[in-house]
Amino acid sequence: MSYEKSQQIFQAAQSLMPGGVNSPARAFGSVGGTPLIMQRGEGAYLYDVDGNRLIDYIQSWGPMILGHKHPAVMAAVENALANGFSFGAPTEGENELAALIIEAVASVEKVRLVNSGTEATMSAIRLARGFTGRDVIVKFAGNYHGHVDSLLVAAGSSAATLAVPNSPGVTAGTSQDTLILTYNDCQGVREAFAQHGDRIAGVIFEPVVGNMGCVIPDAEFLQTLRDCTIECGALLIFDEVMTGFRVAYGGAQSLWGITPDLTTLGKIVGGGLPIGAYGGRADIMDHVLPAGQVFQAGTLSGNPIACAAGSSTLRELRDNSPYERLEQLGDQLAAGLQQAATSANQTCCVQRVGSMMTLFFNPGPIRCWEDAAESDTEKFGKYFWGLIHQGVYMPCSQYEALFVSAAHTPEDIQTTIDAAQSVLASF
Numbered sequence: 001m002s003y004e005k006s007q008q009i010f011q012a013a014q015s016l017m018p019g020g021v022n023s024p025a026r027a028f029g030s031v032g033g034t035p036l037i038m039q040r041g042e043g044a045y046l047y048d049v050d051g052n053r054l055i056d057y058i059q060s061w062g063p064m065i066l067g068h069k070h071p072a073v074m075a076a077v078e079n080a081l082a083n084g085f086s087f088g089a090p091t092e093g094e095n096e097l098a099a100l101i102i103e104a105v106a107s108v109e110k111v112r113l114v115n116s117g118t119e120a121t122m123s124a125i126r127l128a129r130g131f132t133g134r135d136v137i138v139k140f141a142g143n144y145h146g147h148v149d150s151l152l153v154a155a156g157s158s159a160a161t162l163a164v165p166n167s168p169g170v171t172a173g174t175s176q177d178t179l180i181l182t183y184n185d186c187q188g189v190r191e192a193f194a195q196h197g198d199r200i201a202g203v204i205f206e207p208v209v210g211n212m213g214c215v216i217p218d219a220e221f222l223q224t225l226r227d228c229t230i231e232c233g234a235l236l237i238f239d240e241v242m243t244g245f246r247v248a249y250g251g252a253q254s255l256w257g258i259t260p261d262l263t264t265l266g267k268i269v270g271g272g273l274p275i276g277a278y279g280g281r282a283d284i285m286d287h288v289l290p291a292g293q294v295f296q297a298g299t300l301s302g303n304p305i306a307c308a309a310g311s312s313t314l315r316e317l318r319d320n321s322p323y324e325r326l327e328q329l330g331d332q333l334a335a336g337l338q339q340a341a342t343s344a345n346q347t348c349c350v351q352r353v354g355s356m357m358t359l360f361f362n363p364g365p366i367r368c369w370e371d372a373a374e375s376d377t378e379k380f381g382k383y384f385w386g387l388i389h390q391g392v393y394m395p396c397s398q399y400e401a402l403f404v405s406a407a408h409t410p411e412d413i414q415t416t417i418d419a420a421q422s423v424l425a426s427f
């Protein structure tokens, strides 16, 4: 396989965009080498500028659950394009997408459309603070919620819960109202609420983590979060930007049977076009301007083309549910990857919910960031590139989840397993 054109284009990008990319996740920072420049997608496949075909398990980091260029989504976007691109005025398509989200996610009574998952989480935590009149937000190490200043924090040196900035440009003042806890640590949650409960506006977390690799919450952890937030009058925010419509049509909350106060969404709700959303109890959402006083706005929020892509994607997921097939394909892939690692005497564990999963170079189980951080990222890099050379495109970091789409076939999965078998056997 040649990657010559990718290398030329990426080289040229270096003088145009920081690191040659518009999002660091694409820069192959943790696996090394030059990112592949993609030309087009078709179903389960991506084609790079050198004409290499790859079975795609990144799927634009989650949105492409139906696969690339799904006919129903293509038709909806083409129809919307015929009316123009953007008006800065309400359109009926926004009602349609909002109604689909409200119908699908039981806890969402009202929703606001924005342009990215980051905007959704940033707005949700502002709303939690505005609604409760409190300042403190709780998050968990290894959970990512977009590049929101107050959530770009790392565990502080003291008390393990005080957060400090983990990016230049984030001020101490911004991070001082963020508490950072350990995922799946019920005792830590109870202690933090005992100590700070009356100052906590909300807790935001990933109800299945994708951003430290796939990590699954314990039932007790979920219940502890719900109980503590109710007891202290804080809001529980499910960040379902990745899990929304991915792990189930109703999101992770429909699997876990926990009702959050607010939910953030993105990725799939836009069908691959820029959309985010936050929603929840109407009595909370009615605090958002112009219904209430919490400010949030956006020039392209509810963009007609993005809404058409999102609504057609959700309708397809609702009316021709792929979730049973995604569960079967996910199970086939997870079992095959685990078997490939075991037969190659590689110490790995696979953690999965539905069609999102991670092969960790780590004995596991992985329950929190401290566990995940023990993974062998160097081996992961070798595995990643070995698969690229065999036409399989996995997420370019140990700390991401791979995604199976409704366009993948059992044959694609078997091809992937065979490729993993030969790569791991070569270690």
Ligand code: KE4
Pocket (backbone or CB within 6 Å): 023, 024, 025, 026, 061, 116, 117, 118, 119, 121, 144, 145, 146, 147, 206, 210, 211, 239, 240, 241, 242, 266, 267, 276, 400
């Ligand atoms: P965006 O602003 O990237 O649309 O969404 C931020 C976000 C919020 N919440 C969760 C749970 C997320 O996973 C994300 C974004 N996910 C990453 C990949 N894990 C996006 C990839 C990238 O940054 O390029």
